Amino acid sequence: NAGVTQTPKFRVLKTGQSMTLLCAQDMNHEYMYWYRQDPGMGLRLIHYSVGEGTTAKGEVPDGYNVSRLKKQNFLLGLESAAPSQTSVYFCASSYLRGAYNEQFFGPGTRLTVL
Amino acid sequence: GQQLNQSPQSMFIQEGEDVSMNCTSSSIFNTWLWYKQEPGEGPVLLIALYKAGELTSNGRLTAQFGITRKDSFLNISASIPSDVGIYFCAGRGGADGLTFGKGTHLIIQP
Numbered sequence: 585n586a587g588v589t590q591t592p593k594f595r596v597l598k599t600g601q602s603m604t605l606l607c608a609q610d611m612n613h614e615y616m617y618w619y620r621q622d623p624g625m626g627l628r629l630i631h632y633s634v635g636e637g638t639t640a641k642g643e644v645p646d647g648y649n650v651s652r653l654k655k656q657n658f659l660l661g662l663e664s665a666a667p668s669q670t671s672v673y674f675c676a677s678s679y680l681r682g683a684y685n686e687q688f689f690g691p692g693t694r695l696t697v698l
Numbered sequence: 699g700q701q702l703n704q705s706p707q708s709m710f711i712q713e714g715e716d717v718s719m720n721c722t723s724s725s726i727f728n729t730w731l732w733y734k735q736e737p738g739e740g741p742v743l744l745i746a747l748y749k750a751g752e753l754t755s756n757g758r759l760t761a762q763f764g765i766t767r768k769d770s771f772l773n774i775s776a777s778i779p780s781d782v783g784i785y786f787c788a789g790r791g792g793a794d795g796l797t798f799g800k801g802t803h804l805i806i807q808p
Contacts, residue, residue: 588740613709617795625703626786627741629795642795666735674740686731687796 586610588690590675596696597665605660605693607675615678616658617642617687618650620671629676633658665697701725704787711777712807719785719802722770726790730763730770731796741795744785745772774804782806793805 588609597603602698604636608636614635617670617697619627635689649661658677672694676687711717713783721730728749733741745756747763747770754761760773770789774781784803788796 602767619763619795625802626704626798627788627796628798632795647768676740686743686746688743691740692738 588675588677590673590690590693592693593691594617594694596698597662599666600659602663603665603672603695605661605675605695607658607660607677607690608656609658609675609677609688610656611677611679611688612655612678613652613677613688614655615687616652617678618648618658618660619674619676620644620669621672621674621692630660630673638666665695666698669695670697671695676680701798702787703790704802706802707800708803708805709722710805710807713777714717714745714762714781715777716724717774717781717804718771719786719787721789721790722769723797724768725791726767727791727797728767730761731761731784731788731790732761732770733788735786735801736782766799770783777804777806779806796806 591606603670609613612685617632621627631650639650650658673691675690678687703806725797732744737771739761744745750767752763784801
């Protein structure tokens with residue numbers, strides 16, 4: 585099993601450009617998440633999904649959109665990138681809700697917005 | 699929103715020393731998780747705690763879920779060079795995502 589994979593690994597954008605980050609998991613997990621990690625800030629939840637076709641906002645959703653058309657994929661979109669979105673983005677997935685919510689993370693996408 | 703205070707922010711220790719770090723919250727959590735992150739990698743789950751008072755070990759790592767459900771600690775015994783990294787606590791309350799601490803940077807001097 586590959587676990588959680590993310591593409592691309594690195595990307596540089598100009599302000600105003602758009603892009604989509606792809607997350608894929610092969611563990612048949614119901615839940616998927618997108619986090620951003622900034623220096624000194626830990627990880628902050630952007631959006632998450634509790635199943636195919638559903639999405640919900642996290643702590644810092646502004647400027648991002650997501651889609652979960654297939655159970656194994658969770659896409660994070662930036663419609664008009666801003667320098668404040670320069671960050672490392674991590675995708676995670678977990679099996680089910682309730683008490684057991686062990687999240688497994690991908691390797692991250694490092695995004696720079698100029 | 700919920701906030702976690704993780705301390706210390708960084709630790710400089712000698713190889714072989716024991717390490718202790720903790721997280722406290724203003725809110726109650728139902729689950730506490732401890733992750734380790736190495737440069738250029740995503741966080742890797744070390745220990746998961748599900749019950750107040752629970753004490754769980756994973757090799758040289760031991761973590762506890764505080765009785766008040768507002769704190770947790772992680773101990774590493776007899777540190778080795780590969781323990782270097784950033785350790786994050788994470789808690790889950792009623793929401794579906796995790797709230798993360800800001801991390802403890804562990805640096806080991808040979």
